[in-house]
Amino acid sequence: MxxxxxxxxxxxxxxxxxxxxxxxxxxxxxxxxxxxxxxxxxxxxxxxxxxxxxxxxxxxxxxxxxxxxxxxxxxxxxxxxxxxxxxxxxxxxxxxxxxxxxxxxxxxxxxxxxxxxxxxxxxxxxxxxxxxxxxxxxxxxxxxxxxxxxxxxxxxxxxxxxxxxxxxxxxxxxxxxxxxxxxxxxxxxxxxxxxxxxxxxxxxxxxxxxxxxxxxxxxxxxxxxxxxxxxxxxxxxxxxxxxxxxxxxxxxxxxxxxxxxxxxxxxxxxxxxxxPADPRDVKRLRRTARALRIDWPENQSYPEFVRSLDPATSSHAAMLVACTRLLRxxxxxxxxxxxxxxxxxxxxxxxxxxxxxxxxxxxxxxxxxxxxxxxxxxxxxxxxxxxxxxxxxxxxxxxxxxxxxxxxxxxxxxxAVLRAHVGESFDGVVVEVDDRDQRKGDVTIREPAVEASIRDDQNLPLGTDVRARLTAADPQTRTIRFELA
Structure with missing residues (x-):
């Protein structure tokens, strides 16, 4: 590539x-x-x-x-x-x-x-x-x-x-x-x-x-x-x-x-x-797949499912991020x-x-x-x-x-890369949503290649393409924050 x-x-x-x-x-x-x-x-x-x-x-x-x-x-x-x-x-x-x-x-x-x-x-x-x-x-x-x-x-x-x-x-x-x-x-x-x-x-x-x-x-x-x-x-x-x-x-x-x-x-x-992965974590991943509308047949193993995913697809990218939980x-x-x-x-x-x-x-x-x-x-x-x-x-x-x-x-x-662009909006995909507060999560911005936190007043749409507005970028504290545009 x-x-x-x-x-x-x-x-x-x-x-x-x-x-x-x-x-x-x-x-x-x-x-x-x-x-x-x-x-x-x-x-x-x-x-x-x-x-x-x-x-x-x-x-x-x-x-x-x-x-x-x-x-x-x-x-x-x-x-x-x-x-x-x-x-x-x-x-x-x-x-x-x-x-x-x-x-x-x-x-x-x-x-x-x-x-x-x-x-x-x-x-x-x-x-x-x-x-x-x-x-x-x-x-x-x-x-x-x-x-x-x-x-x-x-x-x-x-x-x-x-x-x-x-x-x-x-x-x-x-x-x-x-x-x-x-x-x-x-x-x-x-x-x-x-x-x-x-x-x-x-x-x-x-x-x-x-x-x-x-x-x-x-x-x-x-x-x-x-x-x-x-x-x-x-x-x-x-x-x-x-x-x-x-x-x-x-x-x-x-x-x-x-x-x-x-x-x-x-x-x-x-x-x-x-x-080995906790069966409860695998069940949780299956729920995530359903939420993302990704087909995961009951007879398909976790490794087979992962090999079927395409990271270039937004919902699949979010699914792959969720799958990292089993590798911790x-x-x-x-x-x-x-x-x-x-x-x-x-x-x-x-x-x-x-x-x-x-x-x-x-x-x-x-x-x-x-x-x-x-x-x-x-x-x-x-x-x-x-x-x-x-x-x-x-x-x-x-x-x-x-x-x-x-x-x-x-x-x-x-x-540092984003510091001068606070207030601007970027194309991205919501790749993770907090289980306890679905208004908080993580977003992957495509250009520039940034992974950061995002929050909104409503529940975040997991695996969905979004426009994310940069609200803060501080190199001193090494923090970045986005909200849905």
Whole structure:
């Protein structure tokens, strides 16, 4: 899908970058986070960058590539796919190299201690609060093109239908041949000029999406709200995912599921979990569908229903927003010796572990150390087992902070973009109505791409196209309010 430019009266509706950067600084102070690191942490990171612990295994013969947003430098994953190998001629072999943070960070060193305080990288517009110093996360540990790097190399065999036949992980040296963007790869695929590896990515991705449907897994195809920075002008837009992003995401899910199976089978692990939806919440969603006049047959499952929705349709967009309620409450569980009562992730419809983003999430480093030990028949390191009880709480706190940071930055940019347009009306759709007071709810404005609160003297029309009048936009308090025009 082509990138949309948000315009109003033939001018980009934007905000001043200098003002916004000052506002982001205030948000960082408010949440007590900072993109800089203590001098001791920086020094240890720079020393480690020059002295990594390198593995003996060399797989630089594999022509890996990375696919990420164009501006990304913290490259966690590199991909290569072959059609069959050995006795698996009708299937596929997926090689997935993951940055090896453990080659640079030692348990209990200053970089490790700081990472436990941060938990994960925080993202917001052009601001980033990294988990690790850039000497590691955007340089020595990142899988940058034409650089030999230590990695955790997953080799996953699939049959012709996309089912997993076997999977293992080992430490190895790898080298990415190219740093590619989603837009560039999608364009090549559309034009028929893509490298054969991306044709295989499409085949595997589509087969894995089919497997997800068969399992009863579900993902919500909501457009992403993003801030676009052009020098000192910041604007907002909604962006639909390219198909190649969905296929690439399936490779990450495949790897996380392979790791989880290894952990559950050996009764030692660190899983990402989501409890099954409460039947009362599903019934509530069915009532919402009826209110929106969307047909949801009684014999159609929730995942099948979600796949039938079109986010470009106003009533369906509101339905998808309502469906996010079933995806809340995800967490982590660590275990050693006895399986927890609940190990599954209901949205994925399988056991699952976070193992593909160690430069950006602390938990992935631990899950990878568990995986490589179990895969090679070794004992899981004691320093990993000791942390299994506390890591879920650490990540719960960091995830909450990351959500607060992202939302605060978006609120700031939305208010700054709209500040000069108080009193004007915009096209939008009411996507959520408060259960206790149906005069209050949320509206999605199409241009500029804003999600904000709205209220009226009468009940709001859920899932309906409306004209919304902007009544307040204050960057200082990061608040926006609309009413029905």
């Amino acid at each position: 082509p990138r949309r430019v948000v315009r109003l009266r033939d001018e980009v509706l934007s905000a001043d970058g200098e003002t916004l950067r000052a506002g982001i600084g205030a948000i960082q102070e408010e949440l007590q986070v900072t993109p800089t690191f203590p001098p001791e942490v920086e020094q240890v990171a720079q020393t480690a960058a020059k002295n990594p612990r390198l593995p003996e295994r060399d797989r630089t013969d594999l022509p890996f590539v990375t696919i990420d947003p164009a501006s990304a430098q913290d490259l966690d994953q590199a991909l290569h796919i072959e059609r069959g190998s050995g006795g698996n001629q009708d299937g596929y072999t997926v090689f997935y190299a993951i940055a090896d943070v453990g080659a640079f960070v030692a348990p209990g060193d200053p970089v490790d201690d700081e990472a436990h305080k941060r938990g994960e990288t925080l993202y917001g517009a052009d601001s980033k609060v990294p988990l690790y110093p850039k000497a590691l996360s955007e340089d020595a540990a990142s899988l940058l093109a034409d650089q030999v790097r230590p990695a955790l190399l997953w080799t996953i065999e699939l049959d012709g239908d996309g089912d997993t036949v076997a999977g293992r992980v080992e430490r190895a040296l790898v080298r990415s041949r190219a740093k590619l963007s989603y837009e560039a790869v999608q364009q090549q695929l559309d034009q028929g000029t893509a490298d054969p590896v991306f044709t295989l990515l499409k085949e595997v991705g589509e087969r894995r999406l089919q497997k997800e449907a068969e399992r009863g897994g579900v993902s919500l195809p909501l457009p992403e709200q993003e801030v676009r920075v052009d020098g000192d002008h910041w604007s907002l837009a909604f962006r639909q995912q390219h198909p190649v992003e969905q296929w690439n995401a399936q490779i990450s899910l495949l790897t996380g599921m392979t790791a989880a199976k290894l952990m559950v089978g050996n009764r030692t692990g660190l899983l990402r979990t989501l409890a 409450g995800s967490g982590y569980v660590g275990f050693a010796g006895e399986l927890p009562e609940h190990t599954g992730h209901s949205a994925i419809a399988a056991d699952y572990a976070h193992v593909t983003a160690p430069l950006r999430r602390l938990v992935d480093r631990y899950a990878l150390e568990i995986s490589v030990a179990l895969s090679n028949g070794d004992e899981v390191p004691g320093w990993v087992v000791e942390r299994l009880g506390e890591l879920p709480k650490t990540m719960q706190g960091s995830t909450r902070r990351a959500n607060q940071y992202e939302r605060a930055v978006l609120d700031l940019v939305e208010a």
